[in-house]
Amino acid sequence: MNRLNKPVITMETIKEMEDMSFFIHAKIFDDLLIVAQKQTNCFILKTSEGLIVIDAIWPAKEAFGAIIDAIKDVGWNPETIKKLVLTHGYVDHTGCGKWFVEKYHVNTYLSEIDDNFWREHPTKPDRPETWKDYNIDVYIRDGDTITLGDKTIYVYDTPGHTPGGLSYIFPVKEGGEIHMAALWGGTTPPWTKDEVKQYIKSLDYFIDEAMSKKVDVALSNHIAVDNGLERIMYSKARMDYMPNIYIIGQDGFNNFCQVFRTLSYEILERL
Numbered sequence: 001m002n003r004l005n006k007p008v009i010t011m012e013t014i015k016e017m018e019d020m021s022f023f024i025h026a027k028i029f030d031d032l033l034i035v036a037q038k039q040t041n042c043f044i045l046k047t048s049e050g051l052i053v054i055d056a057i058w059p060a061k062e063a064f065g066a067i068i069d070a071i072k073d074v075g076w077n078p079e080t081i082k083k084l085v086l087t088h089g090y091v092d093h094t095g096c097g098k099w100f101v102e103k104y105h106v107n108t109y110l111s112e113i114d115d116n117f118w119r120e121h122p123t124k125p126d127r128p129e130t131w132k133d134y135n136i137d138v139y140i141r142d143g144d145t146i147t148l149g150d151k152t153i154y155v156y157d158t159p160g161h162t163p164g165g166l167s168y169i170f171p172v173k174e175g176g177e178i179h180m181a182a183l184w185g186g187t188t189p190p191w192t193k194d195e196v197k198q199y200i201k202s203l204d205y206f207i208d209e210a211m212s213k214k215v216d217v218a219l220s221n222h223i224a225v226d227n228g229l230e231r232i233m234y235s236k237a238r239m240d241y242m243p244n245i246y247i248i249g250q251d252g253f254n255n256f257c258q259v260f261r262t263l264s265y266e267i268l269e270r271l
Ligand SMILES: [Zn+2]
Pocket: 090, 092, 093, 187, 222
């Protein structure tokens, strides 16, 4: 049986983050929509008072258009988008947020540390078109909550991938049943020993918090780590009797996090 214990990440993976020729989306819970391009993805959480967008793919008009089209396709109203919540200050997640600000006047959320990091250390220093291009309205940190209507997102400081990276836990619904979903914000481990150690510390902390919140749904903002595209395709064509592939149980979430640990140990060995 073919089973991997770590994702395949190459130069091509990095390049594909800028490829705007392909988008796919699926409603993976009654109140959660995922929109992906070839490597990265965002989520749209539906609340009783409007929509929350979590991460924003790449700073390209095509990405913004794809997210709006996906929202319309599942019968939701983009005019009700109220918030844009970011995991961290890298361009493949801050993405096309400026159009959400311009068109829908969303409130934007990120840690203060990563807001500064985003401005002072652009992911692509030699390419001004990818630099910080919109403001953060609300600085969030560990222990904070973001509430809109009937939904609350719990905020966790998980530095490592970036100095002010955040991860989130929030409820999602399927057929009247509530599940707790966790989004590990900064996917790949960083490149210095101290940073990787910090990354592992954050991971341990987040797993503990996820266990206490009874997280049974694993989400990722990079499709390379969770068979993201395949899970979206499965969800699009899922038969009624089939399980929701995102619901993997509490042990499953723990196992999911092992992928990040494996990647970290591999980097530590090389340093
Ligand atoms: Zn990323």
